[in-house]
Amino acid sequence: MKLVKNLLMASAVSALVATSSFASHHGEKKVDMVKLGEKIFITKKMGNCLACHDVNGKNIDNPGSLGPKLSGLMYYPDSYIYDAIYDIYKAKNITTTAMPAFGKNGQLSDNEINALVAYLKTVN
Numbered sequence: 001m002k003l004v005k006n007l008l009m010a011s012a013v014s015a016l017v018a019t020s021s022f023a024s025h026h027g028e029k030k031v032d033m034v035k036l037g038e039k040i041f042i043t044k045k046m047g048n049c050l051a052c053h054d055v056n057g058k059n060i061d062n063p064g065s066l067g068p069k070l071s072g073l074m075y076y077p078d079s080y081i082y083d084a085i086y087d088i089y090k091a092k093n094i095t096t097t098a099m100p101a102f103g104k105n106g107q108l109s110d111n112e113i114n115a116l117v118a119y120l121k122t123v124n
C-alpha cells in the first residue's frame with residue numbers, strides 16, 4: 001500500500017513539473033508574440049499600423065491619424081481584434097474605411113495577426 005502511495009505521489013509530482021514547464025514555455029512564447037506584434041505594428045513595410053493608429057502615446061508625425069487611437073483592447077475578446085485586423089469591413093459591417101483588410105487581402109498571415117492581437121492586448 002505504501003508503495004502504491006509513493007508511486008502516486010511520484011506521478012503527481014512529475015505531472016506538476018510537466019505542467020509548470022509547459023506554462024513557462026508558453027509564457028516565453030507569448031512574450032515573443034508581443035514583440036513580433038509590436039514590430040509589425042510599427043514597421044512601414046509590414047503592418048504600418050502606427051501610420052493610422054496612436055498607441056501608448058506613441059505616434060508618428062503624420063498629418064492626422066486616420067484611425068482611432070487603439071486603447072483598452074485588453075478588455076476585448078481576442079477574436080474581436082483578430083477579426084478587425086483580418087477584415088475590418090466584415091468585422092464592423094462597413095463598406096468604406098481607410099483600413100485595409102490585412103488578412104483577407106493576404107498582407108498579413110494568420111500568425112502575424114495573432115502577434116498583433118497579443119501586442120494590442122498589452123497597450124493601454
Ligand code: HEC
Nearest residue numbers: 047048049052066067068081084085092097098099102116
Ligand atoms: C490607412 C489607415 C489605417 C491603417 C494603416 C490601419 N488602420 Fe486600423 N483602423 C483604421 C480606421 C479608419 C479604423 C476605424 C474603422 C471604422 O469603423 O471605420 C480602424 C480600426 C481598427 C481597429 C478596431 C478598433 C475598434 O475600437 O473597434 C483595430 C483593432 C485596428 N484598426 C487595428 C489595426 C492594425 C493592427 C493595423 C496594422 C496591421 C491597422 N489597424 C492599420 C485605419 C487604419
